[in-house]
Amino acid sequence: MVHISERDRVDSLIEHFWKNGFLTLSRKHSKYLPTPEKIGEFEVDAVGKYNKKFILGLTLTKEDIDNPKILRKIKFLANQRNKYSTKLVTLFLGVPENLIPQAKKIISSLEEATQKQIKIVSTSTEENLFD
Numbered sequence: 001m002v003h004i005s006e007r008d009r010v011d012s013l014i015e016h017f018w019k020n021g022f023l024t025l026s027r028k029h030s031k032y033l034p035t036p037e038k039i040g041e042f043e044v045d046a047v048g049k050y051n052k053k054f055i056l057g058l059t060l061t062k063e064d065i066d067n068p069k070i071l072r073k074i075k076f077l078a079n080q081r082n083k084y085s086t087k088l089v090t091l092f093l094g095v096p097e098n099l100i101p102q103a104k105k106i107i108s109s110l111e112e113a114t115q116k117q118i119k120i121v122s123t124s125t126e127e128n129l130f131d
Contacts, residue, residue: 004096004124009059010045012123013094022048022055039080042073045094054082059094059123065102075110078117094123 004012007029014024026036027046036047039056046057056077064070078091095103103120110118 006059009061009094009123010057013046013057013059013092013121016092016094016121017046017048017055017057020050022050024048027057040076042077044077046092052082052085053087053090055090055092056080057092057094060099060103061096062099065095065099065106071106071109074106074118075114078110078114088117091118093118093120095120096124097122098124 010028014027017024024033025047026034028035036044036056044056045059048055048057058074058077060070074091074093078088080089081087082089093103093107100120100122107115107118107120
């Protein structure tokens with residue numbers, strides 16, 4: 001099994017931001033952008049924006065998915081609102097491809113409205129591992 005670094009996982013998450021048209025405002029492990037501020041008591045890996053729509057990015061590992069407290073964190077972050085409007089932010093969850101079914105199972109236990117605010121993306125596709 002190939003292990004990718006936290007920086008590589010964040011890089012992969014940022015690629016998904018870009019593919020969906022979002023500009024990265026802050027991210028972890030960057031030379032040029034600031035590290036995202038905590039949201040409540042939780043850290044996020046990236047923050048993005050497209051027009052007035054904001055997104056949060058969070059990468060998860062096997063240990064994170066196995067942690068029973070992760071559901072609380074995901075629920076809290078997915079229910080955040082834009083600072084200047086009542087629009088909910090979208091939460092991008094970067095998950096290794098082999099753990100996507102487990103992540104979907106966790107998300108399925110949330111309310112339907114919260115589930116709509118979460119987008120699960122792969123952080124370990126074959127092409128990402130060998131670029």
